Amino acid sequence: MSFHFWLSKISSGATYMDALHHDVMVALMRLSTGVDREFREGYDTLLHKVERIFRAEERWMEEIGFPELKHHREQHASILSDLLHGRARIAGGDTQFGRHIIENLLPEWLLLHSSTMDSALARELRVATLAH
Numbered sequence: 001m002s003f004h005f006w007l008s009k010i011s012s013g014a015t016y017m018d019a020l021h022h023d024v025m026v027a028l029m030r031l032s033t034g035v036d037r038e039f040r041e042g043y044d045t046l047l048h049k050v051e052r053i054f055r056a057e058e059r060w061m062e063e064i065g066f067p068e069l070k071h072h073r074e075q076h077a078s079i080l081s082d083l084l085h086g087r088a089r090i091a092g093g094d095t096q097f098g099r100h101i102i103e104n105l106l107p108e109w110l111l112l113h114s115s116t117m118d119s120a121l122a123r124e125l126r127v128a129t130l131a132h
Contacts, residue, residue, distance in 0.1 A: 017122055020053040021114060028102050036095045043090055043098055047083055050106075054080070061121060064128040072117050079109050 027049050031042040054076040061069040082105065090098040 017057070017118060017125075020056060021110065021118075024049050024053060024110070025107075028107065031102050032099070039095045039098060040090050043087060043102070046102065047087060050083065051080070057118070057121060060125060064124055066121060066124055068117065068120065072121065075113060075117060079106070079113075 024046065027042075027046045031039065031046055034042050058069070058073060058076070060066075061072060066072070083101065086098050086101045
């Protein structure tokens, strides 16, 4: 499936969260069309963007006392572990493995995660904003 498909499916309803997700999807699109010699650097850039999103989401969850914080963090840690494993394989020259991650694994994970965990977080953030 195209990245435009993925991009249209990851809206959480929270503008600031969606902007971060959009940034990652744009990085995924760029990386998917890049040449192998630039792939490692681009993958590291993508990894930093993903880590930045996760830190932001976890900070928001802490601020509002989100009940699913532990589970949400576990999901973040699990995909980060996969991405770091991919980084090691890419460093060893296996860009095909890295391309599989960015073309399949990460977009599919983002779709599931954003439609479940992030949409629940977005709802709670809206409620918390209205309560203040």
